[in-house]
Amino acid sequence: MQMYMFGLITAFLVTIATVPMVMAFARKWGFVDKPDHRKVHKGNMPRIGGVAIMFGMAAGVAVLWSQLGEAQNEMGFLIAGAVILAIVGLIDDRFALGAKTKLIGQTVAAICAASSGLRIEFIQIPFIGNVEFGFLSFIVTIIWILAVINSVNLIDGLDGLAAGVTMIAVLTMLIMATGHPLAYASVIVLSLSLLGSTSGFLLYNFYPAKIFMGDTGSMFLGYAMAVISMMGLFKSVTMFSLIVPLLILAVPFIDTTFAVIRRTLNQQSIGTADKGHLHHCLLAMGYGHRKTVLIIYGISMLFGAVAVLFSQTANWVSLVLLVVILCGIMLFAEGIGLIGQKRKPLLKALGKMQLVKKLE
Template sequence: MQTYILGLIAAFIVTIATVPIVIILAKKWGFVDKPDHRKVHKGNMPRIGGIAIMIGVAAGVAVLWPQLGEAKDDMLFLVGGALILATVGLVDDKFALGAKTKFGGQTLAAICAASSGIRIEYIQIPFVGNLEFGILSFLVTVLWIVAIINSVNLIDGLDGLAAGVTTIAVLTMLVMALGHPIAYASVIVLSLSLLGSTTGFLLYNFYPAKIFMGDTGSMFLGYAMAIISMMGLFKSVTMFSLIVPLLILAVPLIDTTFAVIRRTLNHQSIGTADKGHLHHCLLAMGFGHRKTVLIIYGISFLFGGVAVLFSQTANWVSLVFLVVILFGILMFAEGIGLIGKQRKPLRKALGKMQLVKRYE
């Protein structure tokens, strides 16, 4: 346990020490995020904080390397995928790559990771049993990694949002893995390293931020979470091994799903940027920057707690929870306008509440 704590501290300290250097280099080399009609910040901001996150994670893994066991053999492929994403992210943060080019880089990184021994070979469906993917496991793994990468990338719209949501998700996975420290040693190592790095980065990234993580950081965080979930959650003995990771990563996945639905209904390309994401809707209601982020943190904690509950309760109890949660998600999304362009009754009501508080 002392060794694990050292890994966490190493990732935390290295990230804190690296961020100021990255800020200087970002400004010097022109890696800055300029404000536009979609963004809420003012003035140019250094935007390659993801480099500090990656260096922090590397430091944590280096300290905990002996604890990885057999997973050491897979690390070469995983590092290769991370380096591909870092390259694509840096180029995008500098020159703003097109959606297809970014998708190609993400797919290449996912293929690199899937070439290791870490794959989604099956899922366990409630009351049915195992669904084996067989030769399709490689494709399923690539799709999962790309989906999580893009989900985290899309929610990175406010100071501290992506880093905080990732921290909560990783913390949830860590809590579940600590119950089986020998079987999930690699999950614990990567989770602690990522946890130390993201919390260290949040000291600079929470509102008002001094640096953004950029696509370099958001894509890496999505990649890392996808890898950790495949190492542990999909191989869990619970009958809900598919639902648990979906719950833990619910906030970015839900936001991405409704973005696709919204853009399809509005006859837009699904790669077209808009201001209909969860954080945009909350801001439009009148919630401030900091409060919006804290609300989404709260939702993330809620889903994390439900995920842990799912892994501990009987199947029928979990199924009831699932139905209630899905109904609540649909009502909430419809209410705040996540699906369409129209201002919904719930969104109006909450907006008026905020205006009243503001003028009291």
């Protein structure tokens, strides 16, 4: 336990010490986020805070390296994937890469992770049983990693939001892993290291933020969470082995799903940025920046608590009802944003019609 705590504290302190250097570097070399019509911040902000998160997590893992056990054999490929994402993220944060180019980089990183031998070989679905993927496990693993990376990337829209939601999700996975410390030692090591580094960064990133994590950080957090979930959640054979990871990451997943639906209905590219995300909807409903972030934290905590209960109890009927209620809360807020996005073109068209009538 003392060793684990040392790793957590090391990751925390290294991140805190690294952030000021990263901020100075970002300002000097132009890694800044400029405000525009869809962003809520004012003034140029340094936005490669993800580099500090990576350094912090790397320090934590280095301290706890001996605790990884057999997972040490997988780390080479996993680190290679993280380095590729870091390069893609840094280029994007400086020069704004296109969505397709970023997806290619993410896919290469996911292939590296899947090549380590870490795979989603099956899932267990309630009332159906095990679904074995066989030779498709490699592809399924890549799709899962890409899904988590982009879900976290899309939710990174307010100060402290992505970092806080990530911390809640990682803490949930850590709680589950501590029940089987020997079987999931690698999950504990990576979770503590990521938890320490993300919490250290959050000290600078919570509203009002002094630095943004950028795509460098959001993609790395998504990648790290995808890897941790495969090491733990998908290796355990439980009734809800599919539902549990989806619950832990419910907030970014639901937000991403609605983003895809919203942009499809608006005949936009899926990669097109807009202001219809959950946090934008809550801001539009009158909640302040800080309160909006705390509300989403609360929803994430509820989903995390339900995920833990799912993994510990067979009384799933009441839990399903709770999940439906929680999803309903998110869907309600997202639905308001969806309706608002659809009303704008309509109102604009009506305004033009009225103007034409007046001119006539």
